[in-house]
Amino acid sequence: MDAPAEAMNMNPGPEPLNLAPCAASDWWTQHRGDSPVVATAIHDGHAVRDAVQRLCALDEAERLREEDPFTEFLIRDFSNRIVVHRSRFEVDINRPRAGAVYLRPEQAWGLDVWAEEPPQAVVDASLSMHDEYYEMLKSFLAGIERCHGRFVVLDVHSYNHRRAGRKAEAAPAADAPDINIGTISMDRRKWACVVDDFMAALRSFDFPGGSLDVRENVAFQGRGEQTRFIHEHFPETGCAIAVxxxxxxxEEWTGEPRPEALVALRRMLAATLPVLVEALKAER
Structure with a gap:
């Protein structure tokens, strides 16, 4: 588990939160329940295998800055959930296979990821994880489809808004909503009720300090591989929303969490569960 997550001891309920680290060898974990709603945190991971660690030119802080720490925490109230534990710098599950290993700086926000060019065997081992993930995902969602017919996947991520430095001006609010909903890969008209009701639920949540700015396809458009894959393989039954x-x-430059905000965001996401279930029924 990421170093900041180990230090976080927050509690959305009366009992202390247990954030036990995952095993170093874990690729991902999945939980299956009786619900048509699935949540994923595919960029939460920070672990890399030894062969990648030896060749990587980035330190842990540099990697963490581009990962999505704490997204696993945000989806814990979903009985169907998948959490990837490997860093996107080992393999990026949300990129097409051909670009899932960052070999050039332009693939990785201008970062020189490698101290030396990784051997093909190292790249192939990472790509095999990408292959295995999508085989697992297809099977996992087929099971949801068999039980419930239609389903929703919330593909949960986070994004930086102070790229110029810790004390630099944040990205303009006009370009950086608190929550960006990406829908470009879906049939938006077909899933209008689901997406619109989900966004309305997020906006209406009583968030500490005031309602959040929730907009669609502003900072990101939902062009990731996971949502594309779901809409390709489940065109009539699967609605994948990038969140x-x-x-x-x-604090994106240090990894320090803000527990009150994290707990509130987790509660907000949990509050959308019944909304999404009802919206799915209305789509039939």
Missing amino acids: EFKKFFM
Whole structure:
């Protein structure tokens, strides 16, 4: 588990939160329940295998800055959930296979990821994880489809808004909503009720300090591989929504969490569950 997550001891309920670290060898964990709603945190992971660590030119803080720490925490109230534990710098599950290993700076926000060019065997081992993930995802969602017919996947991420430095001006609010909803890969008209009701539920949540700015396809458009894959393989039954939280719930340059905001965001997401279930029924 990421170093900041180990230090976080927050509690959305009366009992202390247990944030036990995952095993170093874990690729991902999945939980299956009786619900048509699935949540994923595929960029939460920070772990890399030894062969990648030896060749990586980035330190842990540099990697963490581009990962999505605490997104696993945000989806814990979903009985169907998948959490990837490997860093996107080992393999980016949300990129097409051909670009899932960052080999050039332009693939990784201008960062020189490698101290030396990784051997093909190292790249192939990472790509095999990408292959296995999508085999697992297809099977997992087919099971949801068999039980419930239609389903929703919330593809949860986070994004930086102070790229110029810790004390630099944040990205303009006009370009950086608190929550960006990405829908470009879906049939938007077909899933209008689901998406619109989900966004309305987020906006109406009584968030500490005031309602959040929730907009669609502003900072991101939902062009990631996971949502594309779901809409390709489940065109009539699967609605995949990319949910990008601006990193106002943490200090993006140090990884320090802001527990009150994280707990509130988790409660907000949990509150959308019954809304999504009802919206799915209305789509039939």
